[in-house]
Amino acid sequence: MSTVDSRPAPAAAPPSRVERAAAGTADYLDQRTGIGGAVKEFARKIFPDHWSFLLGEIALYSFVVLLISGTFLTMFFVPSMTEVHYHGPWAAMDGVQMSEAFASTLRLSFEVRGGLLMRQIHHWAALIFMAAIVTHMMRVFFTGAFRKPRELNWLVGFTLMILGLLAGFSGYSLPDDVLSGNGLRIADGVARAIPILGSYISFALFGGEFPGTDLIPRLFTVHILLIPALILALIGLHLLMVVLHKHTQYPGSGRSDKNVVGYPLFPIYVAKAGGFFFVVFAVIALMAATMTINPVWNYGPFDPSIVGAGAQPDWYMLFLEGGLRLMPGQTEFVIGQYTLSLNILVPGVVIPGILFTAIALWPFIEAFATGDKREHHVLDRPRNVPFRTAFGVAFLTAFFVLILAGSNDLIATHFHLSINDITWTFRILLFVGPAIAFWITKRICLSLQRKDRELVLHGHETGRIVRFASGEYIEVHKPLDAHERWLRVQHEANRPLEIEPAEDSRGVRRKGFRVDALRQRLSRVFYEDRVEPVTPAELAAAHSHGAHDALPAAHDEHAGELTGASGGTRHLAADVENTEGTDSTDGPKHP
Amino acid sequence: MKALAARRHHRFAPVVLLLLALLLTGAVYAIAQPASADAAQAAASESDIAAGQKLFQANCATCHGPNAEGREAVEAGAGGPSLIGVGAAAVDFQVGTGRMPAQMNGAQIMAKPAQFDDEQIAQLAAYVASLGAGPSIPTDEQLDTTNADVALGGALFRTNCAMCHGVTGAGGALSQGKWAPALDETSPAHLYEAMLTGPQSMPVFNDANITPDEKRDIIAYLETQREGSPGGLTLGSVGPVSEGLWAWVIGIGLLIGASVWIGAKSS
Known part of the structure; x- marks a missing residue:
């Protein structure tokens, strides 16, 4: 059981000699160092498991x-x-x-x-x-x-x-x-x-x-x-x-x-x-x-x-x-x-x-x-930040290629290879390897996110096939319970930033526009490809009809994956606070 | 005489004289050359040499030529160096470690289980030794390490051998797929012969370079290396790479296992 605040039940029996001795020592220390406060603070500090x-x-x-x-x-x-x-x-x-x-x-x-x-x-x-x-x-x-x-x-x-x-x-x-x-x-x-x-x-x-x-x-x-x-x-x-x-x-x-x-x-x-x-x-x-x-x-x-x-x-x-x-x-x-x-x-x-x-x-x-x-x-969850995860894997790939290159003589002797060929292979791999690792990791992350969307919208497959009176067959899906669903929808997708224009309504150049433009370019690199979590509206749409074809996005092969700044962007300036509340309800639009 | 006198001021005369002098020097050297280390050859009987020749012609002549004179490698075919003067030591090493007859061409001829028994190897060695003087197979006395100076052997090994075979003799990589083999299973006689004859990429360490006593010291040092490590498993004696690998596999492996166990939810 997880507890945020718990304390042991008070002991009913009168304190034994050992307990009294311990209490006496603790009291002695507390009166001279004030350590009791710190112990109380630390002892009740909560750590996740x-x-x-x-x-x-x-x-x-x-x-x-x-x-x-x-x-x-x-x-x-x-x-x-x-x-x-x-x-x-x-x-x-x-x-x-x-x-x-x-x-x-x-x-x-x-x-x-x-x-x-x-x-x-x-x-x-x-x-x-x-x-x-x-x-x-x-x-x-x-x-x-x-x-x-x-x-x-x-x-x-x-x-x-x-x-x-x-x-x-x-x-x-x-x-x-x-x-x-x-x-x-x-x-x-x-x-x-x-x-x-x-x-x-x-x-x-x-x-x-x-x-x-x-x-x-x-x-x-x-x-x-x-x-x-x-x-x-x-x-x-x-x-x-x-x-x-x-x-x-x-x-x-x-x-x-x-x-x-x-x-x-x-x-x-x-x-x-x-x-x-x-x-x-x-x-x-x-x-x-x-x-x-x-x-x-x-x-x-x-x-x-x-x-x-x-x-x-x-x-x-x-x-x-x-x-x-x-x-x-x-x-x-x-x-x-x-x-x-x-x-x-x-x-x-x-x-x-x-x-x-x-x-x-x-x-x-x-x-x-x-x-x-x-x-x-x-x-x-690493899958929910594909660019970061992919960058980390690419970085580790480069690190690992360098480690292997540092062991090239052992690879040569133990696998009977030419050290010259190995060295050339690693020279190429040092540049190509991280790029491939980046691409694969990013695709895996996006796919896992789409899998999450799929699960939230349609539930678990049960393997139970039902035939309707009309002759139509469907497989019955079991909806996720609230805990499973929350894990898959709780995050918010980072979106490319939208910035204010370079000039204001009177045509005066805005200070800080160039920094903002750089920031926007960077955030596009980071977040252009993304999969949005399922919104309550989408979920409601998916559930209300009993069938899933009410929501076109769910049937699209690229369900939920967005490119570019479409589909709701986060604004750098005024309405950062708004994003959590309102943005999450209007759902993805198709490019 | 008159013709000679007339031509002695000819402008090619010095060249002709120089050629004659070189020929003479070569001839004298060929006659006076010390016939070194041919004791084994003397000891080998005529019948051994004859049997060795038969073995040679059946198994080695394809590459080394019918009379061991060597053969140029023709297109995609086998070629081998002349064996005249390589001595019995080279034969004993190459055939005794299974490197010869070679299984295939490659960056380096690999060791494999020996194809001939000791008697056949001795016959082949006797035949090759009979072709020209070369280093002979070390005697038991030369290989006796009872009085060897192990510490000196270690110092000599680090100075002369470690740059290819590694400081522990675990072997090392050379260029283009060649390698210096690990020395942990090589017999003392083969170690001695390798130093003496310099097989494949290895340089020759002749008796003037490393004396027979020093060769014995090096062999003694390598033998003490085989006695295991006082620190436990040797992990291949290849140094920090295998140590790092095991630190991750065993150390971090066990500790992450323990973390999962400790962090497993009790609720």
Whole structure:
């Protein structure tokens, strides 16, 4: 049972000793800190129930696991580039010259009790952390949870993702092994590809020529102090904003932008979330106990002369590697005595710049296109916003193609293909793939919406065929119940904006017309193709006759799909408020 | 003599002299060339060589020519390099790993179950070794890794082999469909022979480049790599890509499963 406000029934029995002790302690704390008010506020906070709302929690809990295991690792890891000769139980490294960072990683793995398990927990938790962040972002994106008033929280979450990338990269490089050293060399190359500033940036980062001896201690400070502190602070802000905005909820009967339907934080979510932390910890520990991750003892200590085949970064950086592998090398130019390395600059700086900017600014771009300034607390069903859903799938397709391109050597060896052919295929797919994915997703969304219309107007098929006295056969359809129907009609279709003309009645040019025109063009791109939800009038028409042929639209093959600004448009200026009330009753007209 | 004296100032005289000098140098070198590593050839009996020749002519001559002199690839047909001087080691590697006789032409000849038994391989090796001096099959002593320096082998492997075979020896891709194979199942003798003869895309690592002791160290290092990982399953030893894949499949898979379970409506 969902409750908006529930409190336990008062206990009839006199309080036991334990209860009195607990009450006494609580009273003691309350009188000195005033914590009672906060507890009362939080304990009765309502959260809606859905599995996809737990994705962010996976990220949060894996971060806690990272903090716990990372603290253990700092007690044994030595972030020093002092050259030593390793002597220890790992025979394959006996007597090998290496940095103290690498030697202490080997000691941590083979001599510290539980050290290897902790290292593997830390690394698996990092991969899960980033994966959970990305999955959580996808949920927020596809359900439109970033809309007003949550745009700023989207930015906080985006910054957390970037910080997660930096935390991962800096930590991955700490053991000073061959694989991460190759990665650092790539990072150095990307820094150097930046025109004019490149070599200064590289020398500043590495304290001189690559690899130098400064970077590992610097990365250590960044990895264990700077980034975790920032992540912790931003997580606090992220959660605070969730509490301030209240949680979003999926559409359904009884749910609106003005309420939150769910369960109180205490005791339901305290138990669920508390338990979920241990589930996350258990899954990570299970992986760490059974699967090797980053076996630096096989890679060996870093030496700039060694470059291994198949050197790849962790999965969340793999799209950058993929870009570098795809970019043709002929795009390097020498101008005078300066080298312009577009072959590195484009995949290393420009492409990630575009991808990340698109993610960060999406809420603002979409708000500009819709011209919608209202608050939204009920989530979108992805099918009801075809352009956004299709854009998201196209974006993920590009990301996935880049990840595959970053693994092109493994695809080549495991499927016996030519790496050259694979690279060319991915070069083409990087552009064609997202376009195809966009088109297919949009068509699927529109089709699902038409399916919803069909269901609402005609009900479920029952398979029961009835013959009338006149000889006519019909199949009996069972109407949807109110809850089913509400889910399919509750949304409003975004429509292309109509703007006021460029000149007023006296022929004076209107200020802001050009911005409005841009906005209109954008909103046409977004919302020109759409399927309107069934209106009460249509529903009444469909039901009143007992047959469905009263409504021509229902029999049209393209029922309900509209093109252009016909069929009721939302006005940017005066009657935004009107749209909900009046517009929804006049129904779609045919183009 | 008079004719010679008359022509010694002819303008082509230096060219003729140069050609004669080159011929002489070549002839002297051919005679004085050290006949290296032909111990196996000496040990092989005449009957082995004769049996090897029969096997060769039945199975290899189509591509390598009836006398192993090599054959140009004709249109859509088979061609193969000359085998004179490749030595017994090359035969033992190519035939022993099943690469020869080749199943089909392609970017690279693939390993497959060996088509001949050990005796036949030895006979073929003896025949090819009899054609010209070349590296011989490593002895058991050369392959004995009991006193090998594993750590040195690892360092040599990372310096000389990792750029193609990967730092863990899991193999890697080369251009145009070629690849450096994974080394986790290759026998010590075949590893040694591959270094010695440089099959297909692989360069030759002769004894001056990597000494026999160092070759033994590398083999010892690769053998320790097969002992499994102290961290658990190796996930193919191919590095972060497979780790990322399993993080998503197992980690996020299980956690989303748990989320669905926890988030399942109780009402």
